[in-house]
Amino acid sequence: MIVSISNATPAQEQMPPLHEPQLDEAKPEQAVKMRTGGGLAGYLRKVWAIAAKDLRAELRAKESLSTMIAFSLLAVLIFGLAFDLRVPDAEMIAPGVLWVVILFSGILGLNRSFGAEADRGTMAALLLAPVDRSAIYFGKFFANLVFMLLNEALILPATLIIFDLNILQLWIVVGVFLGTVGYVAVGTLFAALAANSRARESMLPILLLPVMVPVFMAGVALTANVLDGRVLEEFQRWLWIMVVYDLVFVTVAYLVFELIWEEV
């Protein structure tokens, strides 16, 4: 029996080489089609392919989004408990709580974005994809943005319930969206950087949080102003800060992302 198995295995191992040339002949055509599938539409299709891969993986493994949501709900509850006895008016702390929870829970998801690729050794495969490095960036960016927005779709109601505040207002939601775009733009790039360092998971918050200070301040000020019932003219500068931040950092991240994997 043993002999027959050991005989069978080399035979099976020899099988693939017979098939592989056929695959190789088929591949260049596909690759050429991918690369020449021109213009903006082609580029967006590649971005979507990367994003869809991440979204599908998340749908099946439920690894990062579920952790983010669980953490967010826990954090809102813990903040609610922490301030329950001493803070007379929830409006005083709710803006800060909202944005702290957004920033901290985002770190969990961003860490998985490239951490999962590094853990499973799929990083090289991702980099071999016949697309621009910037398409990988925007694909990851889009997937992370979707995760963050879904996460926030639960943080906002949770804050509303725990602190009993009408936090679901148009300009707060717009501010959360704008802030998230900047957060994910910088966060995705930093996650790619941190994935290559030794202390990956603990490095990301140290790198990311000081850079996020403008978004954090703008978000807190905006939320506080809206909760105080101010009019748009009084707080629109905070929205503009977020817009400027988003534009600057999406552009710079797009320019710089190619530099990350040079020798791999």
Next chain:
Amino acid sequence: MSTLAVARTNRMGIGNILLMLLNVATVVAMGLLMWAALVYARPASNLAGDEQTAQRIFYLHMGCNIGALVAYFASLTGSLAYLLTRKLGWDRLTLASIEVGTLCGIGTLVTGMFWAKPTWNTYWTWDPRVTTATITVLLYIAYILFRNGIDNRQTRARFSSIYALFAFLSLPITFYSARWFRSIHPVVFSGSNPDAQGGFDIGPSMGQTVGIASLAFTLLCATLMIYRWRQLGLEDQMAELREEIE
């Protein structure tokens, strides 16, 4: 061959003589600053008691701040130049200036706290300049920690340069959002902040002392940066030689 090159650069050369002169100039300037800040500068006419004593720390505060500013621009130049040229010398300049910048930044914060307690009656406040200085120090520390976690020399240089670029781009936005957030910081030189507390009008002897402080701290930072830069160069050479042996 490269060992000989190392040995030769450490003998007396024109560079070393200039560096010695810089050392002397730094020591003299720092000594002069101590005298000017404690003795020469006239007391502020509009302050009394603790505030009067505390305002003398302004010269060190200002000096540290200028040192941090020099280091900020040096590290920005270093990281940009590294990404464009890929010469490790620029990366060493970034690291050297960020290390010096961290020291100066912490100096600025600590001297500021000593002054703020008698004047603002609190060690800490979220004033835009305090906020920005604090965030800068945090970014510098993050940069140093991040570098240490990457083994490959070229990757380390590239990644930390990318990070430095992002960090420095965020600082102006941080400053402006913090300025809109709140401000009680006195603007000593130009214009005035109507909400500022604890400011003083600056007289001629005080102006000269500020000039000395700027010069002395620029020299001090330059000297420290050059020494650290050379030391890092030797470290890199040593690592290369070790690789050659192995």
